[in-house]
Amino acid sequence: MNPLLPFLMAGDPSLEALPGLLSEARSLGIEAMELGLPHSDPIADGPVLQAAAQRAIGRGATPLRVLEALAGITDSPDVILFTYLNPLLQIGARRLQTLLAPTPVKALLVVDLPFGEEPAFEADLRAAGYPVVPLLAPTTTLERARQILLERPDPGPGAPFAQRFAYVVARLGVTGTGQAMDLGPVSARIQQLRTISARPLAVGFGLSDPRSLAAVRALGATPVVGSALVQELASGRGLSDMLSGRLVGDA
Amino acid sequence: MNPLLPFLMAGDPSLEALPGLLSEARSLGIEAMELGLPHSDPIADGPVLQAAAQRAIGRGATPLRVLEALAGITDSPDVILFTYLNPLLQIGARRLQTLLAPTPVKALLVVDLPFGEEPAFEADLRAAGYPVVPLLAPTTTLERARQILLERPDPGPGAPFAQRFAYVVARLGVTGTGQAMDLGPVSARIQQLRTISARPLAVGFGLSDPRSLAAVRALGATPVVGSALVQELASGRGLSDMLSGRLVGDA
Amino acid sequence: MTTGFSLSSRFGTQSLGGCYAPETLMQPLLDLEAAFRAALADPAFEAELKTELRNFVGRPTPLTPAPRLAAKLGLKALFLKREDLTHTGAHKINNALAQAILARRMGKTEIIAETGAGQHGVATAAACARLGLACTVYMGVTDMARQAPNVARMRLFGTRVVPVEAGQGTLKEAVNEALRAWAGSCDRAHYILGSALGPHPFPTLVRSFQTVIGEEARAQVLEQSGALPEVVLACAGGGSNGLGLLVPFLGDALRRVAVEAGGHGMVLGEHAARLDGGRMGVLHGCKTLLLQDEHGHTAETASISAGLDYPALGPELAALVLDRKVEVRRASDDEALLGARQLCEAEGILPALESSHALALLPALAAEGVATILLGLSGRGDKDLSTYQARLGI
Amino acid sequence: MTTGFSLSSRFGTQSLGGCYAPETLMQPLLDLEAAFRAALADPAFEAELKTELRNFVGRPTPLTPAPRLAAKLGLKALFLKREDLTHTGAHKINNALAQAILARRMGKTEIIAETGAGQHGVATAAACARLGLACTVYMGVTDMARQAPNVARMRLFGTRVVPVEAGQGTLKEAVNEALRAWAGSCDRAHYILGSALGPHPFPTLVRSFQTVIGEEARAQVLEQSGALPEVVLACAGGGSNGLGLLVPFLGDALRRVAVEAGGHGMVLGEHAARLDGGRMGVLHGCKTLLLQDEHGHTAETASISAGLDYPALGPELAALVLDRKVEVRRASDDEALLGARQLCEAEGILPALESSHALALLPALAAEGVATILLGLSGRGDKDLSTYQARLGI
Ligand SMILES: Cc1ncc(COP(=O)(O)O)c(C=O)c1O
Numbered sequence A, B: 001m002n003p004l005l006p007f008l009m010a011g012d013p014s015l016e017a018l019p020g021l022l023s024e025a026r027s028l029g030i031e032a033m034e035l036g037l038p039h040s041d042p043i044a045d046g047p048v049l050q051a052a053a054q055r056a057i058g059r060g061a062t063p064l065r066v067l068e069a070l071a072g073i074t075d076s077p078d079v080i081l082f083t084y085l086n087p088l089l090q091i092g093a094r095r096l097q098t099l100l101a102p103t104p105v106k107a108l109l110v111v112d113l114p115f116g117e118e119p120a121f122e123a124d125l126r127a128a129g130y131p132v133v134p135l136l137a138p139t140t141t142l143e144r145a146r147q148i149l150l151e152r153p154d155p156g157p158g159a160p161f162a163q164r165f166a167y168v169v170a171r172l173g174v175t176g177t178g179q180a181m182d183l184g185p186v187s188a189r190i191q192q193l194r195t196i197s198a199r200p201l202a203v204g205f206g207l208s209d210p211r212s213l214a215a216v217r218a219l220g221a222t223p224v225v226g227s228a229l230v231q232e233l234a235s236g237r238g239l240s241d242m243l244s245g246r247l248v249g250d251a
Numbered sequence C, D: 001m002t003t004g005f006s007l008s009s010r011f012g013t014q015s016l017g018g019c020y021a022p023e024t025l026m027q028p029l030l031d032l033e034a035a036f037r038a039a040l041a042d043p044a045f046e047a048e049l050k051t052e053l054r055n056f057v058g059r060p061t062p063l064t065p066a067p068r069l070a071a072k073l074g075l076k077a078l079f080l081k082r083e084d085l086t087h088t089g090a091h092k093i094n095n096a097l098a099q100a101i102l103a104r105r106m107g108k109t110e111i112i113a114e115t116g117a118g119q120h121g122v123a124t125a126a127a128c129a130r131l132g133l134a135c136t137v138y139m140g141v142t143d144m145a146r147q148a149p150n151v152a153r154m155r156l157f158g159t160r161v162v163p164v165e166a167g168q169g170t171l172k173e174a175v176n177e178a179l180r181a182w183a184g185s186c187d188r189a190h191y192i193l194g195s196a197l198g199p200h201p202f203p204t205l206v207r208s209f210q211t212v213i214g215e216e217a218r219a220q221v222l223e224q225s226g227a228l229p230e231v232v233l234a235c236a237g238g239g240s241n242g243l244g245l246l247v248p249f250l251g252d253a254l255r256r257v258a259v260e261a262g263g264h265g266m267v268l269g270e271h272a273a274r275l276d277g278g279r280m281g282v283l284h285g286c287k288t289l290l291l292q293d294e295h296g297h298t299a300e301t302a303s304i305s306a307g308l309d310y311p312a313l314g315p316e317l318a319a320l321v322l323d324r325k326v327e328v329r330r331a332s333d334d335e336a337l338l339g340a341r342q343l344c345e346a347e348g349i350l351p352a353l354e355s356s357h358a359l360a361l362l363p364a365l366a367a368e369g370v371a372t373i374l375l376g377l378s379g380r381g382d383k384d385l386s387t388y389q390a391r392l393g394i
């Protein structure tokens, strides 16, 4: 099981720093990580990621520049590109594949793309090796969850975690605003989802302290840490420092 | 024919000055004059008389104080009390007669009392020797003029000018705002009115310069001078000076 | 040319009303009455007015049941007659438009009006723009400041707004100035008086153009509830919306209540409550209950509401009150503010400060055991936003 | 629980619209569609809505012939559909009230809304007060400043107004924030979107609650003039009043025209004209014509009118335009101001800045030889007074 799924915002603090950060993550044993593509209208993000995206855009971290910066990087965890649909649509599925090819990106997490809305686009990308990560929210019924997992199928144990996992949104709301979370409902939710699927699960939204992370791991799922990392990174803390503390800990 | 009908605002510049002013007017040969009772809502007055009334009220020239100040004065032209109806109504016809008795007031010019609106009140006062002056405006039809003169009849040559005359309003508008007036229409109007009545006529509203006054006199009517006098008096000019210049002049 | 009035100019057992006008205005007033009578007898006038009231003004205005406010106050039913939904936002347009049409019929090319709250000024400005008549509105400087949005609206409609500095700079002074202006232009101008006051025939004219409110409301409340309410309630400045709503209910066995501005105190000068505070007098051409001092000078008044601070109650309404056909109550500034807030929060309707005085009386009526009320919401409160903000701390 | 949409979520030959929502909102959107369908099938819903539209909102709104403005512009006839006369002063209330009733049927106790011009916010605040629902409105700080009266009105109705600092501080950012808030409270809250945009079923929902405008107008213009006009004309922000007016005329042989905000220039960022300036994209849950830069980031926009500066044209209206059933034109800030002034002076009606964009197109249509026009006057201009004063020098 992948012990942690960190999230970073591309271009924050800078695009130049990105290769170093990815390499650093990998050296800590991080198998996969999410990389946010800064967007003008991040409707599912809380204040921390909004501000990070804003800073990154201000520093010129456009989608193409981000993909350029990723091109050729091999010393990296598998990257899950966390993004909104419109920038991808504007690039187009074909061109996107070309741009993604030289990068460590292995999957796409498209916040505002439910299955079925862009079937051709999504199928093209999956065929090219860029599956769209299934998201399961607290509002997602079990029936709908089954459908989502079917529409965005597990490529099987031969594929890397980045292409297999389903993202379990731990609570209502947007990214990052979590306080110390009651993990009871998450635990129940994971048990419930286990009845319909055996694929790897990541749990995100509002996780931060080592204890919560360990608790998620104890449930057999991979915790996602996003806003906390982005904030600490912005305040000058080193990635290794931040991650290493979060890779251990008791539930 | 009475050569001039001056208008003063009671209490402006002061009630104390009133006896002296009246005596001065009389010594100049003024037979009758209008005396304004300062009112809070002088709807037929222009800015000059509004301001004079405001000053007078500010100095305490209430209706009762004005009548008090007039009481016992004998060295005076006949006074025509120029007033709005409400202060008189509040005093009441009976009490008003008592208050007027020791004064030189001989008639009332009640700006907002058309004939027929307060018949008992008006009849009481007339019976007591205080007739209400008939007003004839430019909008008054000849038919209505006839009716007005009938309702407020001429007591006859035995009575003083103050109780006999009809007031011809020379133009549309309020008191005082006149510039050099075209006397053509006034002349026509007087000729027209002569066809229905032989009583003395006074012509007012906007008259000021000696030439206009002389022209009115040449028509056989008495000119009224109001706002101009009030303004000059307020600016410190002496009454004799102001009046003597206006008692002569060529048409 | 007419030489005498044909319609009765007096109201009630004490003969209020009348026509105490300067002679210059007598013939224009006689002509106006004649034109009014001719118009009433002319189906074309009625048709034009009806069409404009429907297509331009938005009549009939709704009758809105207010169940949440009723429940809060312990009433069984509360109905609001929504003059706030008329074009320009108050009942004033009913009269302004009708008089403007009348003026055009009379061949007048200019309109003069006074305004207090600005609603009559805006309504007149709108009617004049609609009919192509030049318009001048006189407004006290105090009212211009506290009803600034309405000044801007009038100007946008191409109306000249003339500030009146005299006295308290409110409605009374504006009427003074408008009457003066009319005396100077009555050959070509019509004066559209904004409430049921002034010399005959204005009180009758204005009331007759406003009873559409009560006529509609009476039919609507019967249709909606199958019965008449126990109380019909309206605020009273000059009295036009009060008469407009209440007169059509005069034949009914119910209480008719008018609410005056209680201002911030009981002493003369601190309110505009003419029934307790006023004595019979003559102002602006009619005899009625008037706030005045012992000299017969018009008294100063105070109200948070620019439309209710007129020192005289219109003569017909005053007569109905003196003859016990209408009750008069008062509501203070603070009570009116509370009434407004309650309606806002319970029903999502922002009332004019004037109308809020009627709302302010609801708790007292409920406490008296009244269960069903029809209330005249004479206007909307957009013009009063800055006052509400300041006084309610919004 | 519903697991799939039943109504079509796509518009036109290019399949605009859709439901591009974060997963958290998918079930609420599915539930909303189900509730909407159930409501449409329930005569009790229709009856309640109809009653409230009549008694509270003031429907039907009048159709006002504007003969003087028509003559000035060389038109034979001009008709104005008077949404400015609705309660709260714009067409927005039709949708806000209907959705609030729907939300209460769904057992929701809280309402979230975004607002640009403030009209949708005020309408939602009023509807929530009327129905006893708690209400929070998100509004960009720029819009809060330029539509300050509407902020005060919302607060008086007991609504919490949350300032949104991000970006340009206008409607787009307010929608972002409202969507985020909804994702955090969708278990108890309904989001009342204010225009025909956002994820399915909102565009369909909003349009279906707004077509009452065009249905009434079509019957009224036939009744008043015996014929349909040559052109039906409305301004277009998100597109709700445009669709509301135009859709009922889709089967008729006449020109349907929507007017976008031309702002103060032709360069991206200087206007909000999505047809020429926009490319297909996804924003706020739907695919449509979108002003965006080459990176797929939403572009800044500019308009004097807070209600027309949204960077996307609602998907159904965009589809009708692309499929040539509706024409799109643009009007600049200055043209809109002139259009407003002309209506004020010729007819005594003060239009919202949004509606003024439709008015601004009249001279061009007249120059094209059009003789009869029906124009949607979507709202009143009281909220825009300070802009009119500053820009027209009143
Ligand atoms: C909304 C509103 N209601 C009431 C009034 C009071 O006038 P009236 O008593 O004539 O109805 C006014 C006066 O401006 C007003 O604007």
Ligand SMILES: Cc1ncc(COP(=O)(O)O)c(C=O)c1O
Pocket: D090, D091, D092, D116, D117, D118, D119, D120, D194, D195, D196, D235, D236, D237, D238, D239, D240, D241, D242, D306, D307, D308, D352, D354, D355, D378, D379, D380
């Ligand atoms: C009066 C008015 N008209 C038009 C609009 C534009 O919105 P839509 O295109 O949804 O009608 C708005 C938006 O706030 C508005 O307030």
